[in-house]
Amino acid sequence: MNTVNWGVLGAAKFAREHMARAIHEAEGARLFALATRDDTKADAFRAFSPDLKIHRDYDALLADPDVDAVYIPLPNHLHVEWTLKALEAGKHVLTEKPIAMEVAEIDTLIALRDSTGLFATEAYMIVHHPQWRRARDLLEEGAIGRVLHADAAFSYDNRADPGNIRNRPETGGGSIPDIGVYAYGSVRWATGAEPVAVRSRIRRENGVDTFAQVLADMEGPAGRFTYSAMTSMRLPARQEVVFQGERGLIRLTAPFNAGLFGEAQVHMLRPGKPDHVERFPGARQYRNQVEAFGRHIREGAPYPWSLEDARGTQAMIDMVLASEIPFLE
Template sequence: MKPVNWGVLGAAKFAREHMARAIHEAEGARFHALATSDPRKAAPFSAFCPDLKVHNSYDALLADPDIEAVYIPLPNHLHVEWTLKALEAGKHVLTEKPIAMQADEIDALIAARDRTGLMATEAYMIVHHPQWQRARTLIAEGAIGRILHADAHFSYDNRSDPGNIRNRPETGGGSIPDIGVYTYGSARWATGAEPVALDAQITRENGFDVFARVFGEMEGPGGRFTYHAMTSMRLFPRQEVVFQGETGLIRLTAPFNAGLFGEAQLHMFRQDRADHIERFPGARQYRNQVEAFGRSIRQGTPYPWTLEDAKGTQAMIDRVLAAE
C-alpha cells in the first residue's frame, strides 16, 4: 500500500508526544510536513523526523500538493473551521476530539465530506484499542447478559496549569468538552445505546466546568439500563469503566490513556466461573488509528468512528450541559 503523506497543523504538545510520532511510525503513513510559525516548536518534531518539511502557516501546509491527509490538534474552538478548510483544500482530515463545540456544527462537516468524497472524522482513538474492541464484542455476544448499568469515570488535576487551554473557556475548555467525549462516547460505542434521560450536577470555576456528574438512562439493542459518568479536572487521577449485566460484570482499567495511565486490562466476573482477565500491554491505539485511517483511504476499509458517531456523542454532551 502506498504510504499516505500526512501534514500536522500546529506544534501542539499532544501531537509532539503522541500523534505525530504515531504517524511517523505507522505502516502505510509518512509524516511529511508540519505547520508552525515558530522554528523552536518545530525542532522536537524534526528530531525524530529529520526530513520533515516545515511550513510557516496552516494555509501553506494545506496548499502543499504532496500532503494527502491532515491531522488537526488545534484548540477545540478551531476544529470545525480548519476541518472545513482542509476538506476544501482537497485533504483527508483527522481532527482531535471534540471535533465541534455543538452537535449541529458537525452537519457542515458531514456535508463537506460527502460533497468532496474525502475522508473526515474525529480522532477517537479508543475504538482502535483491542481492549475496547474486545469489550464491545463480549457485550454484543451476551457474555454478561443484558446490560443493566454502566459506570464511566475519568479525572485528573490540572489546577496548577492555569494557562492550559483546558482551563480557558474561550478555547473550549472544561472537563466535559475535554474528556466527556470519552465517558459518554465509550458507553455509546460499546453498547450501541443512546441516552433517553439525563441529569447532571456541574461545578464551575472561572466560567468552565471542572467537575461533572451525569446520571440517567440509556437504551440500546439489549434494552434500557442506568448510566453514571463522572469527569473532573480537579480530582486525583482515575480512569475506569464498568458494565454490569444480569449475569456478570466487565471492568476496564486504563480505558482512555492505555499504557500511560496504566496497563489496559479487561476483567470479567461471572457467577460460578473463574474470574477472567485479559491484558493488552503492547497495544498502541494512536498508531492503530493512523493505520486504520490509511486503510480507509487506500482500500475503502470501513472506519469504526464516523462523523455521525461523533455527532451522537456531541449531542449527548449538549444534553448534559442543557440538563444542568
Template sequence: MKPVNWGVLGAARFAREHMARAIHEAEGARLFALATSDPSRAHGFQAFCPDLIVHDSYDALLADPRVEAVYIPLPNSLHVEWTLKAIRAGKHVLTEKPIAMRADEIDELIRARDSSGLLVAEAYMIVHHPQWQRVRGLIADGAIGRILHADAHFTYDNRADPTNIRNRPETGGGSIPDIGVYTYGCLRWAAQAEPVALRATIRHENGVDVFAQVTGRMAGDSGEFTFHAMTSMRLFPRQEVVFQGERGLIRLTAPFNAGVFGEAQVQMYRKGQADHIERFPGVRQYRNQVEAFVRSLRDGTPYPWTLEDARGTQSMIDQVVASAL
C-alpha cells in the same frame, strides 16, 4: 501501497508526544509536513523525523499538493473552522476530539465530507484499541447477560496550569469537551446505546466546567440500563469503566490512556465461573488509529468512528450541558 503524506497543523505538545510519532511510525503513513509560525517549535518533531518539511502557516501547509492527509490538534474552538478549510483544500482530515463544540456544527462537516468524497473523521482513538473491540463484542454476545448499569469515570488535576487550553473558555476548555467524549462516547459505542434521559451536576471555575457528574438511562438493542459518568479536572487521576449485567460484570482498568495510566485489562466476573482477565500490553492505540485511517483511505475499509458517531456523542454532551441549567 503508496504511503500517505501527512501534514500536522500546529506544533501542539500532544501532537509532538503522541500523534506525530504515531504517524511517523504507522505502516502506510509518512509524517511529511508541519505548520508552525515558530521554527523553534518544530525541533521536537524534527528530533524523530529529521526530513520533516516545516511551513510557516496553516494555509501554506494546506496549499502544499504533496500533503494528502491532515491531522488537526488545534484548540477545540478552532476544530470546525480548520477542518472545513482542510476539506476545501482537498485534504483528508483527522481532527482531534471533540471535532466540534455543538452537534449541529458536525452537520456542516458531514455535508462537506459527502460533497468532497474525502475521508473526514474525529480522532477518537479508543475504538482502535483491542480492549474496547473485545468489550463491545462481549456485550453484544451476551457474555454478562443484559446490561443493567454502567459506570464511566475519568478525572485528573490540572489546577496548577491555569494557562492550559483546557482551563480557558475561549479555547473550548472544560472537562466535558476534553474527556466527556470518552466517558459518554465509550458507553454509546460499547453498549450500542443512546441516552433516553439524563441529569447533570456541573461545577465551573473561570468559565469552564471542572467537575461534571451525570446520571440517567440509556437504551439500545439489548434494552435499557442506568448509567453514571463523572469527569473532572480537579480530582486525583482516575480511569475506570464498568458494565454490570444480569449474569456478570466487565471492568476496564485503563480504558482511555491505556499503557500510560496503567496496563489495559478487561476483567470479567461471572457467578459460578472463574474470574477472567485479559491483558493488552504494548498496544499503540494512536498508531492503530492512523493505520485504520490509511486503510480506509487507500482501500475503503470502513472506519470505525464516523462523523455520525462523533455527532451522537456531541449530541449527548449538548444534552448534559442543557440538563444542568
C-alpha cells in the same frame, strides 16, 4: 496512493509526544509536513523525523499538493474552522476530539465531507484499542447477559496550570469537552445505546466545568439500562469503566490513556465462575488509528468512528448541559 503523506497543523505538545510519532511509525504513512512558525518546536519534531517539511502557516500546508491528509491538534474552538478549510483544500482530515462544540457544526462537516467525497473524522483513538474491541465483542456476545447498568469515571487535576487551554472558556475548555467525550462516547460505542433521559450536576470555575456528574437512561439494541458518569479536572487521576449485566460484570482498567495511566485490561467477573482477566500491554492505539485511517482512504476498509458517531456524543453532551441541576453550596 500507497503511502499517505500527512501534514500536521500546529506543533502541539500532544502531537509531538503522541500522534506525530504514531504517524511517523505507522505502516503506510509518512510524517511529511508540519505548520509552525516556531523553529524550536519544529526542531522537536525533526528530532524523530529529520526530513520533515516545515510550513510557516496553516494555509501554506493546506496548499501543498504533496500533502494527502491533515491531522489537526489545535485548541477545541478552532477544530471546525480548520477541518472545513482542509476539506475545501482537498485533504482528508483527522481532527482531535471534540471535533466540534455543538451538533450543528458537525452537520456542516458531514455535508462538506459528503459533497467532496473526502474522509473526515474525529481522532477517537480508543475504538482502535483491542481492549475496547474485546469489551464490545463480549457485550455483543452476551457474556454477562443483558446490560443493566454502566458507569465511567475519568479525572485528573490541572488546577496548577490556569493557562492550560482546558481551563480557558475561550478555547473550548472544560472537563466535558475534554474527557466527557470519552466517558460518554465509549459507552455509546460499546453498547450501541443512546441516551433518552439525562440529569447532570456541574461545578464551574472561571467559565469552564471542572466537575460533572451525569445520570442517564440509555436505550440500545438489548434494551434500556442506567448509566452514571463522572468527569473532573480537579480530582486525583482516575480512569475506569464498568458494565454490569444480569450474569456478571466487565471492568476496563486504563480505558482512555492505555499504557500511560496503566495497563489496559478487561476483567470479567461472573458468580460461580473463575474471574477472567485479559491484558493488552503492547497495544498502540494511536498508531492503530493512523493505519486504519490509511486503509480506509486507500482501500475503503471499514473505519470504526465516523462523524455521525461524533455527532451522537455531542448530542449527549448537549443533553448533559441542558439538564443541569445546580449544586447546593
